[in-house]
Amino acid sequence: MIPVWFEITSFVVLGAILVGDLVLAYMRPHIPSIRESAIWVSIYVVLALIFAGLLFLLGDTTQAGEFLAGWLTEYSLSIDNLFVFVIIMANFSVPKKYQQEILMVGIILALIFRGIFILLGAALIENFSWIFYIFGAFLVYTAYTQAFGKDHSAEGESRIIAFLRKRIAITDTFDGNRIRTVVDGKKIFTPILIVFIAIGSTDLLFALDSIPAIFGITQDPFLVFTANIFALMGLRQLYFLLGDLVDKLIYLKYGIAFILGFIGVKLVFHALHENELPFINGGEHVEWAPDIGTGLSLGVIVVSMAVATIASLIKMKRDPDLPNPSELHLGSTKDPAEEASTPKAADTPVDKSAEH
Template identity: 55%
Template sequence: MDIPTWVWIATAVVTIAVFAFDLVVIGRKPHEPSMKECATYLSIYVGLAVLFGLGVWWTSGGTPALEFFSGWLVEYSLSIDNLFIFIIIMAKFAVPKELQQFALMVGIVMALVMRAIFIGVGATAINNFSWVFYLFGLFLVYTAVKLAKEGAEDEDEDDEFEENRVVAFVEKRFPATSEWHGEKLLVKEGAQRMITPMFIVIITLGTTDLLFALDSIPAIFGITKEPYLVLTANIFALMGLRQLYFLIGGLLQRLIYLSYGLSFLLAFIGVKLILHAMHENELPFVNGGEHISWAPEIPIWLSLVVILATLAVTAVLSLWASGRMDDAQQDAASGPRRDWDDD
């Protein structure tokens, strides 16, 4: 795809406008969103993503459009896994329900900025070094195996979250207050300016999502090498993440096989990347630096079929199996449940 400069600029402007509008709306009246509100916004964002994909099809052809839809689905499915950690973070910091939406929104904006930088670095590396696909592929396969092992362990998810070094540094170096001051990030107590719990929560959400990007960005580059599609797929996936958090919070506990489905997808894309690297091989110690012609290329339509089938099978099996379990068994399989109706 040959993306004109004005398209990049227009995309950036629209994205900033959407997130700015969202922040202004939330900031005007902090509240816990209703299911109707979440469903409405999520439907709008999903609809916009579908329209965007159809627009790509109309302007650039079927292959780029399939790449966008495949990448968007992968990013969305991996983002659902992120929600488990977001729930734990909110519980750990005891974020008031009416402030959770604002914290998620600002954290997501931070994550999008950092992902955009990551995408730029990844695209530059891919364009200059074909062997990067080997690294991405092997990393995804490793991550898939690790994720599958974690899914097989019956451990309490509240113990899985560990404060990252950035948050630990902030808490250690800056004076902080333990009291919530609404959406304020900084408050002045006496002569000293202090950071609030909201500041720490936002930093935690943003940096935690960046760690998840170490998996998701290589994964989507395994589907498309077009930076514009990679970026827009991430934008649309993150746009609906906040609404998804509130809409299916309780349902997340029933997706007991999600880690297995995601590990299979990561392994599949990892193998796809390795095969692609073999096909375009330039490493002198592999096949004498020559392309490995017999290495098959997995077509994008097959990738989309595998992604859709994996997500569907994972969801159906998870809901069926969890429906036959009592509360204690579900907690053992997916971590302790959170009562979304409690104050």
Template identity: 55%
Template sequence: MSVSVWAWAAVVAGLLVVLAIDLWIVDRGEPREFTLRQAGFWVGFYVTLAVLFGVGLFFVEGADKAGEFAAGYLTEYSLSVDNLFIFYIIMARFAVPRMYQHKVLLIGILLALVMRGIFIAVGAAALERFSWLFYVFGAFLIYTAVNMLRGHDETEFKENLLLRWVRRVFPTTDGYVESKISVKIDGRRMVTPMLIVMVAIGTTDLLFALDSIPAIFGLTQDAFIVFTANAFALMGLRQLYFLLGGLLRRLVYLSYGLSFILAFIGVKLVLEALHSNGVHWAPEVPIWISLSVIGGTMTITTIASLIKARRDRKAGSATPPAKVSQG
């Protein structure tokens, strides 16, 4: 899809305006906790924006491009839900006051948007020049899917190299100073744990891009669609963090669904790369099949998870209390 510089500028400017309005409405005044009603409204708002954008693509570019955007958006949004669990761990690890958590998420997500934009530009240029990278992306996604099936320890957060460097280089206060990221104490400039946790959120989300960027390039090689699908999925992420609350822990089969989706996209990438290189038995997978597989997998995964959580809760409540011996 050929997109003019003006179209790129208009979309980026529009996204920035929406984020600025979000910031002004939600974060103005005294710091306060993010309510469930607020979270629900903003999640619905951002999802509606994504749907409207997809409808606009349908009328301007046709069903194929709209389908690519929908499949990419669903994939990125699904992977983002899995990432939220790590965000919960980071917030607990750094004991971030609840009233400041939405600011931490906003800054981290803005950093992620900028860095993902760079990743996408580099990835699109590399794929256009080196077609063998499709095999690498496909193999990497299959490898990631297998690792996800094996399970990973989500009970601890391990600090990355950049975070350890920030801790070592910048003197840090013992506790939070409202929502400030730096303060001057006895004439000495010091950073607060607020900056540390923002770096943790931003860099962690960047690491998640190592999975999500190859995944969406497996659905479309259009850089414009890759960027907009990522942007719309990330923009409502902090509100989704508060809306899901404890529900995330009940999505016990989420990792299985995501691993299947990543494996499917990985195989799709390899098959399409083979097909483009003249291997006639390797089929091209239509976008409507990709969209059906992704949407169907996440629907089944969510329903199955909630059913299991309900059964476990009932079984727990039905367990009789242990008898205490009288002696």
């Protein structure tokens, strides 16, 4: 049993680290070097491993193992989320100097959405054991669409952007890191508003995937919360560390899909063990369903990500001309011909008649 004082202390310390990271990104808008990013990512990874060690000392092996498996699962999904962030930033030509602040907003939004879904998921699990059937089926479906389905996010984002531009005055250029600027004496929004909305909607979709996945590993709300927080810590630095490499890890989505599918099947087996539905085995527990332990789950997660990453690196070495995020136009609302004749948002100054 994890002591209450440790849970409270953990949330206070983690909250302080996140706030400090947010303040640092706001006070020092710059492009982190690879060395700086690598150091910070390493620090956050070491902190997660230390936390797992403390769980082992204060709790037991099972809780430490569940945290590690949950953290690695959420970390892999966060990297997938990071890939979309790369595309969004490149798509809207967000100046790199201000990408840190935007990323921190995206991370805070991700924490908020995941926190809401964790509370909802915990309440559903507490009252309806059959919810594991739905979680499992959802993850298996998500795994299939991740690996073989067509991504409709680009079309959805374009519709949202077109809807906003028709109803809200938005400039085609950035004005530093401001959300609103002054043009011809009128206050109007800058493209950062659209970037925030695109990132927020992405966070919401990824939260729908990540929460059933983590509940497939542990139902302890404390471990679920902390695994998500540690997975999102350092994501800003990881963005600058990996850069365009994220887009070239072409087999990463298959590794993540395999993990989601595996956890989905595990959830279905767990639901069969806890079965109370009268139309399945007469409402009795299904004894033949295998019980997949934390150790096996942790091994599958590590091996899946390692194989996907190594295979991607081998492919990248053999084919260095893989696509770059800047070549993808997921958020664009213009025709290619129009884009060719229109200056990039980051390169054109805002025509302002008044300072603000």
